[in-house]
Amino acid sequence: MSIAPPFPIRKECPPGACVCGREALLVDRADAGAGTEPAPADLRVLSLTREEERKLLAHIEQLASYEELLRLEQRLRSLLGVELRITPSARGVRTVRGLAIELLERPGLCRKTREAVPAALRRRLDQQPEIVYALLNARDLLGE
Structure with missing residues (x-):
């Protein structure tokens, strides 16, 4: 038995195409909702429908500054409960490929989304190297 959340999912x-655990997340939510305990499952990530994912990818491809990237990270965290992690390589960053960009795995987050968001962000960073410079500078990797 599953209880539908109050928003489109x-x-x-x-x-066999994905191992996101969507169904288990919905079942856990229904089981927890039957008792007096608060539901442990965070269903916010399921609100990222395919249409919303397309909008997110289009937004990523329009990023113009490091500040917009920070706002994107914060909004992903607050609205979806998803953590975007961008970490520079310990051996240095000469190109965008020197950055590890990933959406941390969590129940309900589709594998395709976990691949598409970092790929879109990497493409944008290739086009806007000043965002990469600001990112590295914020972590004091440029030594300024």
């Missing part, structure tokens, strides 16, 4: 992936 992402449709399930084809069987």
Whole structure:
């Protein structure tokens, strides 16, 4: 038995295509909702429908500054409960490939989304190297 959340949720992936745990998340939510305990499952990530994901990717491809990137990270965290992590390589960053960009795995987050968001961000950083410079400077990797 599953209880539908009060917002539209992402449709399930084809069987075997994803291991996001969407169904288990919904079942856990229903089981927890039956008792007096508060539901432990965070369903915010399921509100990222395919249409919303397309909007997110379009927004990422329009980022113009480091400040916008920080706002994007904060909004992903607050609205979806998803953590975007961008870490420079310990051996130095000569190109955007020297940055590790990932959406941390969590129940309900589709594998395709975890791949598409970092890929879109990497493409944007290739186009806007000043964002990368600001990112590195914020972590004092440029030594300024």
